[in-house]
Amino acid sequence: MRERVTRLTHVALIAYGGVRKACNMTQIVVVLSTIPRLSHHLRLRLPNLRVSDVSPGQADILSKLNAAEILLADCDLLIPYINKLTSVKWIQATWAGLDKLIPHIQNTPKNYVLTRFSGEFFGLAMSEYVIAQIVNFERDQRQQYENQKLAVWKQEGKIKDHRYIRELTIGILGLGTIGKIIAEKLKLFGATIWGMTNSTPKEKLSYLDEHRTVDSLQDILENCDYIINILPSTQNTEGLLNGTVLQHCKAKNSIFINIGRGSVIKEADLINALEQKWISAAILDVFEKEPLPKESKLWNFPQVTISPHNSGVTNLRDVVEQFTANYTRYVKGESMMNMFDFNKGY
16 A cells, blocks of 8 residues: 555656655645635645635536645545546545545545544544543533532432542453554553454553454453444444344443444444443444434433534644645655555545
């Protein structure tokens, strides 16, 4: 994959007379995004770039996209044009998950490099979400809010008798960049961390107490107080927790947190797991259908916490930082960060 990226990058650079010339001349970058003032901040950071905006409904969008060597784009806005691009060599997405885009680029020729917006930026944001949700659940913050409304001073139940993070065993499904950062932050609070990946890590991770591959998923479900899904949506992860898989959580009364993708489990199977009390609660930021329909039974479970897919929100500053770092690598013909692997689907 690195050779492919380097070859494509060099093709783009040769057209402009080589790496040195590419670094010193104005290159065309088109921004197709709803992030306010993204192009403005891009110009401030990289003044040698010729940056232009296009927006949905604008005339001659395709011709403007095809005038660019580099695109910085929201995935949903790019879908109508992705297979009609003729000049682009590199697309930097503003999203971490590209599952909406993938169906439109499967089995089509790719003469460009595609990079995701991910890494430390999202890892830190999603760590905050996970830690906040665990603390709120363990200390029954929801009940404390209700008590405050009624001016009632109560210390019953979990408000006083709660678990600390250091007492918890937490299983993380998916140890990519984001999963590793979340594991590191939870370990700082003393949690016991179990992690699941497709294969055994090449080196021992200091913040990981136990490792399992997908084939041993049951071990994690049976031994962890919290199960956190951070897996992307791929052919290998879709439906991973479907059916009766979550029944293995029953012994630990596990809490299920989903900040990966809703496709990991069918809504009906998740509802069944809650009704059967295989899991004691669920903290859900992603869903099989989004927005979550009003008629969904998930809204009505008192042990379910729902958030509107905001555990990690794209931040203007972070997008510019990552684009800048990747642009530096691009003009040097180096492998870029968060490259999308068309074969793996992430």
